[in-house]
Amino acid sequence: MTLKLARSIGESLARTRNAVFSRVAALVGASEVTEATWGEIEDLLIQADVGVDTTLYLVDRLRRRARDEAMLQEGKLRQALREELRALLPDPRPLHLDDAAMSVLLMIGVNGSGKTTSIAKLAHHLRLEGRTVLLAAGDTFRAAASDQLDVWAQRAGVDIVRGPDGGDPGAVAFDAIHSGLAHHTDVVIVDTAGRLHTQFNLMAELQKIHRVISKAVDGAPHETILVLDATTGQNALSQARHFQEAVEVTGALMAKLDSTAKGGIVFSVARELGLPVLFLGTGERIGDLVPFDADAFVDGLMKQDIQGD
Numbered sequence: 001m002t003l004k005l006a007r008s009i010g011e012s013l014a015r016t017r018n019a020v021f022s023r024v025a026a027l028v029g030a031s032e033v034t035e036a037t038w039g040e041i042e043d044l045l046i047q048a049d050v051g052v053d054t055t056l057y058l059v060d061r062l063r064r065r066a067r068d069e070a071m072l073q074e075g076k077l078r079q080a081l082r083e084e085l086r087a088l089l090p091d092p093r094p095l096h097l098d099d100a101a102m103s104v105l106l107m108i109g110v111n112g113s114g115k116t117t118s119i120a121k122l123a124h125h126l127r128l129e130g131r132t133v134l135l136a137a138g139d140t141f142r143a144a145a146s147d148q149l150d151v152w153a154q155r156a157g158v159d160i161v162r163g164p165d166g167g168d169p170g171a172v173a174f175d176a177i178h179s180g181l182a183h184h185t186d187v188v189i190v191d192t193a194g195r196l197h198t199q200f201n202l203m204a205e206l207q208k209i210h211r212v213i214s215k216a217v218d219g220a221p222h223e224t225i226l227v228l229d230a231t232t233g234q235n236a237l238s239q240a241r242h243f244q245e246a247v248e249v250t251g252a253l254m255a256k257l258d259s260t261a262k263g264g265i266v267f268s269v270a271r272e273l274g275l276p277v278l279f280l281g282t283g284e285r286i287g288d289l290v291p292f293d294a295d296a297f298v299d300g301l302m303k304q305d306i307q308g309d
Helices: 003-012 014-028 035-047 052-068 076-087 115-128 143-156 169-182 200-216 234-246 265-273 294-302
Strands: 103-108 133-136 159-161 187-190 223-229 251-255 277-281 289-291
Touching (some): 003 014, 003 294, 014 035, 014 294, 035 052, 052 076, 052 265, 076 294, 103 115, 103 200, 115 143, 115 187, 115 223, 115 251, 115 289, 133 143, 133 169, 143 159, 159 169, 169 187, 200 234, 223 277, 234 265, 251 265, 265 277
Parallel strands (some): 103 187, 133 159, 133 187, 251 277
Antiparallel strands (some): 277 289
16 A cells, blocks of 8 residues: 555545544543443444444444453554454455456446546546556437547547447447457446436346447456445445346445545445445546555544555
């Protein structure tokens, strides 16, 4: 973990830290923790959209440790909080990319989640790693969607394959993949409609695109990444469950983390859905996307110093 990465994550968590976790840390750091204190801690964690189930589990773990390990001395219970938060998050992993052949990433998410900008940020991130990237404008249902992605593709410095408005999204994905193969592209990123999870026909369309991709390239899609808007809190959790029913989601990208005090949703996504968070959106610029780091995330919430490599 680099110090730059840690600082970027820490800065994006400022609202969540200031609104909730700094207060939680102060409560567990007190010399006396009463029943009322535990209740206040629960309320604060739920306010940060850690989720009721995960909050109750976390507080129960802390209460047990406070009782069994005599941790009420200054600082010890606060460290226990950090350890328990960290235990909720899986170790970060890199993208599953095929370095020997072209990789395909399928991007899904509802309208307004930040999917278009996140795709461009991801393309930019991959370019900085030295990979060539091609975008597929698979959201053909909204007239402006391809135009928006085209603008962001230019900012990211990557090419894009488009189809006619209202055309077949699967055909766009197919054309982009074959263009990528012909030009020895490293990664093709396929956008999809910002579908509402209650619309059965659109979920069926997503499954169709998934089938097209899997037939075109062996092992594809190598990742199916769900873009979630961190500002929506528990609504993001509901969205994720619906998308998981439609396709095999392999990871999440949490967008707009810097704009919310509900950053605790990351813990719900990890624990209740078993879904690894792969990237965090930390701002509005093209470079404001960082790989998820569990240690930096928890330290950013607790405002602990981080030593980079």
